[in-house]
Amino acid sequence: MKALILTSFLFLSSQSIASEIHVKVKGMVCSMCAQGIQKKFTAQKAVESVKVNLDEKFVLIHTKKGEELSDEEVTKIISEAGYNVAEIKRK
Amino acid sequence: MKILLLFFLLFSFRAFSHPVIYKGGWVFSSMNMSELSNNYLMYSITQKFSLGLEQWRMSQSSIHQEAGFLKLNHLLWRFNQEDSQLNLYLHGGAGLGDKKFSQDKNVLGFMTGLEGDWETRNLYVAGKYLQFHDTFFSQVRFGISPRKASFEELQTWFMLQGLIAKDIQDTVMITPMLRFFYHNVLWEMGSSTRGDWMLNLMIHL
Numbered sequence: 357m358k359a360l361i362l363t364s365f366l367f368l369s370s371q372s373i374a375s376e377i378h379v380k381v382k383g384m385v386c387s388m389c390a391q392g393i394q395k396k397f398t399a400q401k402a403v404e405s406v407k408v409n410l411d412e413k414f415v416l417i418h419t420k421k422g423e424e425l426s427d428e429e430v431t432k433i434i435s436e437a438g439y440n441v442a443e444i445k446r447k
Numbered sequence: 448m449k450i451l452l453l454f455f456l457l458f459s460f461r462a463f464s465h466p467v468i469y470k471g472g473w474v475f476s477s478m479n480m481s482e483l484s485n486n487y488l489m490y491s492i493t494q495k496f497s498l499g500l501e502q503w504r505m506s507q508s509s510i511h512q513e514a515g516f517l518k519l520n521h522l523l524w525r526f527n528q529e530d531s532q533l534n535l536y537l538h539g540g541a542g543l544g545d546k547k548f549s550q551d552k553n554v555l556g557f558m559t560g561l562e563g564d565w566e567t568r569n570l571y572v573a574g575k576y577l578q579f580h581d582t583f584f585s586q587v588r589f590g591i592s593p594r595k596a597s598f599e600e601l602q603t604w605f606m607l608q609g610l611i612a613k614d615i616q617d618t619v620m621i622t623p624m625l626r627f628f629y630h631n632v633l634w635e636m637g638s639s640t641r642g643d644w645m646l647n648l649m650i651h652l
Contacts, residue, residue, distance in 0.1 A: 385566055385567055387596065387598045388628040388630070388651065390598060392468055408598040436471075436493075436494050438494045442529070
């Protein structure tokens with residue numbers, strides 16, 4: 357019973373914590389062109405903040421509590437901005 | 448202006464890269480030199496195609512040519528690498544040119560073009576060729592950025608442009624220039640080796 361309560365608590369807690377998505381992007385060499393990535397992610401209901409790092413070639417996305425973006429959605433947004441995803445990591 | 452630029456029909460000319468941007472994005476661009484100008488507004492239907500209107504002017508003491516187009520741009524090929532991006536674009540369109548474009552009559556016609564660029568964060572190479580009736584426009588560019596600016600910083604480039612436009616110049620016009628961009632706004636300033644000024648502006652919306 358305790359295990360069930362604990363599992364339920366952990367599951368519900370994980371649903372309300374915002375997540376961090378780290379996306380390695382190929383071809384991101386121009387800051388003006390990469391504005392499209394920021395604009396596209398910012399327009400998503402689930403997204404709290406977006407940071408583009410040209411030096412390390414990644415985009416860091418923080419989602420809102422209880423919201424999530426799937427890998428497919430992330431890949432689609434990056435693709436529609438004109439780039440290719442190299443890797444997606446989550447925390 | 449002696450022509451009837453009543454409407455624009457299909458595809459045209461470009462001043463400096465970015466004919467297609469992210470899906471749903473708008474690009475306004477204005478390139479201005481004493482003998483040439485080019486203005487357009489394009490909407491990227493997808494990340495591969497954009498559609499919009501474009502105006503073109505070439506003038507010299509004895510020549511004044513002007514044309515307007517409805518233009519379709521296609522990103523034919525993009526090669527994204529970790530530290531570089533290579534693009535190849537096709538331009539096509541139809542529009543109305545004034546009578547100097549076709550010796551004494553206004554003309555409805557097609558334009559075609561090819562454009563390519565390769566860039567890293569501090570090197571830039573681009574070239575394009577555009578044609579409408581018997582007039583063509585050809586341009587190459589080389590650029591160096593001394594510093595890799597971050598996403599939020601002002602980016603500065605030193606560029607050299609070689610341009611030839613039939614009927615306007617018989618030789619290549621060389622124009623050193625400065626390019627800046629900050630967030631979604633790009634502007635360029637230069638003066639050719641003949642002393643002709645150049646001012647360009649581009650905004651992504």
